[in-house]
Amino acid sequence: MADIETRELRYFVAVARELNFGRAAHALGISQPPLSRAIKQLELRLGVQLFERDRRGVVLTKAGLVLLRESGSTLDAIAAAVRRTQRAGRPQRPFILATKAGASHALLQGLLSAVSATADLPPLEVMLCEVGEQAILLRDGRADVALMHRPVDDLSGLKTQDLMVEGQVVIVPAGHPLALREQLTLGEIQDVSDLPLARWPRLDGTYPPGPGPEVRTQSQIAQLVALGKTLLVIPASSRAWQWPDHVAVPVTDALEITTVIAWPASSLAPELAGVIRVATELNHSPNVGAA
Numbered sequence: 001m002a003d004i005e006t007r008e009l010r011y012f013v014a015v016a017r018e019l020n021f022g023r024a025a026h027a028l029g030i031s032q033p034p035l036s037r038a039i040k041q042l043e044l045r046l047g048v049q050l051f052e053r054d055r056r057g058v059v060l061t062k063a064g065l066v067l068l069r070e071s072g073s074t075l076d077a078i079a080a081a082v083r084r085t086q087r088a089g090r091p092q093r094p095f096i097l098a099t100k101a102g103a104s105h106a107l108l109q110g111l112l113s114a115v116s117a118t119a120d121l122p123p124l125e126v127m128l129c130e131v132g133e134q135a136i137l138l139r140d141g142r143a144d145v146a147l148m149h150r151p152v153d154d155l156s157g158l159k160t161q162d163l164m165v166e167g168q169v170v171i172v173p174a175g176h177p178l179a180l181r182e183q184l185t186l187g188e189i190q191d192v193s194d195l196p197l198a199r200w201p202r203l204d205g206t207y208p209p210g211p212g213p214e215v216r217t218q219s220q221i222a223q224l225v226a227l228g229k230t231l232l233v234i235p236a237s238s239r240a241w242q243w244p245d246h247v248a249v250p251v252t253d254a255l256e257i258t259t260v261i262a263w264p265a266s267s268l269a270p271e272l273a274g275v276i277r278v279a280t281e282l283n284h285s286p287n288v289g290a291a
Contacts, residue, residue: 006078008042009071011035012050016068019058073139080141080264094125095271098143101128101218102241104259107164107282108147114278121274130217131200138264145275149235150258154203159267160260161276168254169236171246173228179247186253189231198230222246235259 014024015035025032043050050064060068095115099108108126115124127143134146135154147163148155170189172178178189190197196212198221207214212230215221218241224230226245235257239248261279263272 004042004045006075008038009075011038012042012067013071013075015039015051015058016060016064016071019060021058076136076140080139082141094123095121095145095269095275096125096127096143097275098127098129098134098137098146100131100134100147100238103149103235103238104147104164105237105240107237107259110282111279114282115275118274118278121278122271124275132203134262138262144267144269144272145261145263148260148262150260151255152257155260155262157265158262159265160262161280162258162260163279163282164237164259165256166236166259167256168233168251169239169248170231170233170251171225171239171242171248172231173225174245174247176228176247178231178249181249183250183252186233186251189233189251192231195228195231198224198232 011024011028014028015021018024018027021032021036021039025035028035039050046063046067048063049061050067052059052061097111112124112126115121127137129137132154134143134148135156135158137143138146138158148158148160150160150162170178170184172195176195178184178192178195197210198215199207199210199212200215201207213224215224215230215232221230221232222241222243225232226243233251233254236248236250237259242248261276263276
């Protein structure tokens, strides 16, 4: 079996993403000749051609496509191992929890308080992120656990414990006629001519079709709703970031959302079991999930 160095994989991924040796070399902070030699050496070692090169540019071969797909998870795993090892060697290190900004606010508050009150657990440090980033932070080792949502978040390769199930609300501009309704259905908000649904990226990074604006951040969507440009459907407990210019209306037939605490399947952190236990016990608290 051919031995591959981490450096070679990084070089390969850079070229595969840029499809240009010059730009890849610049991104890596090296000159082009050693990069070209490294890729050629990698191809010789693997016994396959990774790139088709001609005057028009660089194209991945079938073998190259496979290596690109596999390299991402491999490099993430190596980075995660390094980060977890470094954190494990630091005394009194905090336990990192990733969560979308504004999501599951009451549950997060309760978890922080409960962990702080438990003598044998380390401090819980919150890493706020945008939609879809928790899985990345867990897989590359920057976070130990995360609050995530089924079925909308990518939970592949992660272990989870259910914490809370809730309905969803639609956030609309305060001055819009829909804001006067006590409840709405998905059919009633699907094709509002002056207020198209915002479009979030799918798990693969592409956007679903539609007339609504493409958004990636909470701040983007909050501004667009306040300006009367769009609406969105979110879990009821995510209303913590709601502006005075917004109104939340329950959507009676929207999918129920399950908030889970998630962690890497390979995690061996000794504090993990205690944090999961405390989070699970919160599930029985009558105040969890209060808006």
